[in-house]
Amino acid sequence: MPDAETRTVASTPALLASLDPLLREWLPRQRWFAGKGRPVTGFSLVAATELLPCTARLGLVHVLLRAHQPEVPAPAAPEHPGDCYQLLIGVREALPPRLAPALIGHVRQGPLTGRTVYDALYDTRPAEVVLEALRSRARVGGLRFERDPEQEIRAGLAPRLMTAEQSNSSVVYGDTFILKLLRRIVPGVHPDLELPLALARAGCPRVPAPTAWMVADLAGETWVLGVLQPYLQGAADGWELALRELAKGEDFAAEARELGRATAEVHTALAAALPTVTLGRGHLERMAAQMTERLDHAVRAVPALLPYAPGLRSAYTALGSLAAEGRTWTAQRVHGDLHLGQCLRSPSGQWSLIDFEGEPAKPLAERRLPQPPARDIAGMLRSFDYAAHAADAPPPGWAATCRAAYCTGYAQVSGVDPRTDPVLLRACETDKAVYEVVYEARHRPDWLPVPLSAARRLAASEPA
Ligand SMILES: Nc1ncnc2c1ncn2[C@@H]1O[C@H](COP(=O)(O)OP(=O)(O)OP(=O)(O)O)[C@@H](O)[C@H]1O
Ligand SMILES: [Mg+2]
Structure with missing residues (x-):
């Protein structure tokens, strides 16, 4: 994973210039997009963290951004800042055919001009990078990857994205773990981590106990981004x-x-x-x-x-x-x-x-x-x-x-x-x-x- 000095593209606000026109088309089409039926008029970048350098053959940026949708219904309007979404954006010259369903688009402006961006959860290497970060309890920018010290994560588990309809996105690793990446994220204690952790600590075996989780520390608040649990094979x-x-x-x-x-x-x-x-x-x-x-x-x-x-x-x-x-x-x-x-x-x-x-x-x-x-x-x-x-x-x-x-x-x-x-x-x-x-x-x-x-x-x- 790159250190702070090599995190170049993602740290510039110009990243949004590359992504904005493409995300306006792509984001509202996603099953997990919560603001269906209302136009997206723009985005603001909450955080962008380069996990693989975008200058390399395969780049990876973790992005948190708000989608502006001015017609947010009362009582949230008019000061509602827009829903915040979590994206893992892969960056390549061109996509191999197997990644065609993951395409976000071909970048025509900003720092990623000429490259192709896509939903990186479909891709093996980016999904491995996330698991490796959880395994090694990495800290990158504002991202914090945590793991229950009692639980081990074996290296080299092969990832596959679950394709079933769901309101978040889940990746299964070697039929051993499942990572649920929350798509619309909110600050504060998240019950999808809080309750399974409390149940696991209480010894209740009715819930797969969280093995690891990822959070973002932003502006004094913690945002839960994802939870890794044992995969119940054959369930x-x-x-x-x-x-x-x-x-x-x-x-x-x-x-x-x-x-x-x-x-x-x-x-x-x-x-x-x-x-x-x-x-x-x-x-x-x-x-x-x-x-x-x-x-x-x-x-x-x-x-x-x-x-x-x-x-x-x-x-x-x-x-x-x-x-x-x-x-x-x-x-x-x-x-x-x-x-x-x-x-x-x-x-x-x-x-x-x-x-x-x-x-x-x-x-x-x-x-x-x-x-x-x-x-x-x-x-x-x-x-x-x-x-x-x-x-x-x-x-x-x-x-x-x-x-x-x-x-x-x-x-x-x-x-x-x-x-x-x-x-x-x-x-x-x-x-x-x-x-x-x-x-x-x-x-x-x-x-x-x-x-x-x-x-x-x-x-x-x-x-x-
Ligand atoms: N520990 C697990 N072992 C095996 N499969 C699992 C496990 N956790 C989740 N799944 C599978 O993944 C699917 C999605 O999980 P989950 O319901 O947590 O996601 P979600 O995005 O909140 O879905 P929804 O939109 O249905 O609320 C489940 O329906 C189940 O098929
Ligand atoms: Mg759900």
């Missing part, structure tokens, strides 16, 4: 497995029960490792009010929800009423976006939970707030419902059986059956279904009937 995710069983007309109850057990183990460990709070009347009334607000917004956005609105609202008033009677709940750190796709089953049958980043659209501080565990449970219950709807001919009662088995498994480990707290569970499930209605109406209208049918069911079920 299949819960969504895939559930659909496979559904296609065969098989039930999924035994797996659902195991998933309930795994969730309860993670919740128990998180409650022990990180602070919990008691949610009293004021807090719960605010929570119910926020849920009601989201429902009102959803009804305005998706009028098909209107007939169910009074019934759905009753789920929140029931929660408010229990709070007014003095009922309290314990809130703790939770997964934050739990569904079948976030659960991996190893060939040995062991379930692990992954992807603790929460809902990326929410501010980091909000994602790190303690929540009732029922939030995660509601997410999984909704997920069984989605799986059943994705099948051509689900066996009757398939989702209901999974839901019951999941709660049973959860109770076996935690000692608390989520069904014994129906008001909270219904409120959380309703809030989730309302979110899904808005999401599907906007992004996947074919799926809208799934949360709408849940809304119908939840609106009709009497508060206990």
Whole structure:
């Protein structure tokens, strides 16, 4: 890796002159670009760090930049500085055919004129450079590569970029490790590192323990950039497995029960490792009010929800009423976006939970707030419902059986059956279904009937 003196191209602000016109075309096309539908009017460079000199045959620059999109919706406008993205930019004379999908463009101005730039995660050598930096706990510019001193990383593990659709980018190294490189980055403690680290330190085996991680120290703040974890070789995710069983007309109850057990183990460990709070009347009334607000917004956005609105609202008033009677709940750190796709089953049958980043659209501080565990449970219950709807001919009662088995498994480990707290569970499930209605109406209208049918069911079920 070059030392400070040889870091030339990346340290000049002129680097942006080379990249700007190309990134305007390329960035909005990326799956992980969060500002879809709004034009990018420019960029500002937050940091650029040369990892391989750009003057060499193969150059590599780590870039953090903000994309300016002036039509950021209120309340973030007008002072919103734009989302910050992490890019690893490779620089070559020309791309070999195997790297064609990685092309960003041919540079026509600025310091890289005449060269070709591309998404370097597709390329072997740049991905090796990142792993080597993690292995050796390198410091380059503002980049800090850290490794758990107890864990070794073998040299020479061959990288391959995962090609599945995802909101970040992951590279698998020799079927031994997986590096998740966060694409839209934010300053502060990131739950995708914080929670797996806390769980690993608490001895919870349900989460692949972070082996190494990379951060940027910028303007007095730490930004988490990526996390390396053991790769669960041969694992299949819960969504895939559930659909496979559904296609065969098989039930999924035994797996659902195991998933309930795994969730309860993670919740128990998180409650022990990180602070919990008691949610009293004021807090719960605010929570119910926020849920009601989201429902009102959803009804305005998706009028098909209107007939169910009074019934759905009753789920929140029931929660408010229990709070007014003095009922309290314990809130703790939770997964934050739990569904079948976030659960991996190893060939040995062991379930692990992954992807603790929460809902990326929410501010980091909000994602790190303690929540009732029922939030995660509601997410999984909704997920069984989605799986059943994705099948051509689900066996009757398939989702209901999974839901019951999941709660049973959860109770076996935690000692608390989520069904014994129906008001909270219904409120959380309703809030989730309302979110899904808005999401599907906007992004996947074919799926809208799934949360709408849940809304119908939840609106009709009497508060206990
Ligand atoms: N430790 C692991 N072992 C094996 N595969 C893994 C592991 N971690 C993640 N994966 C695979 O990588 C995929 C993406 O991981 P992850 O969900 O953390 O990324 P993401 O960018 O947050 O995805 P999404 O956009 O779905 O939220 C997972 O669905 C899973 O298939
Ligand atoms: Mg994610």
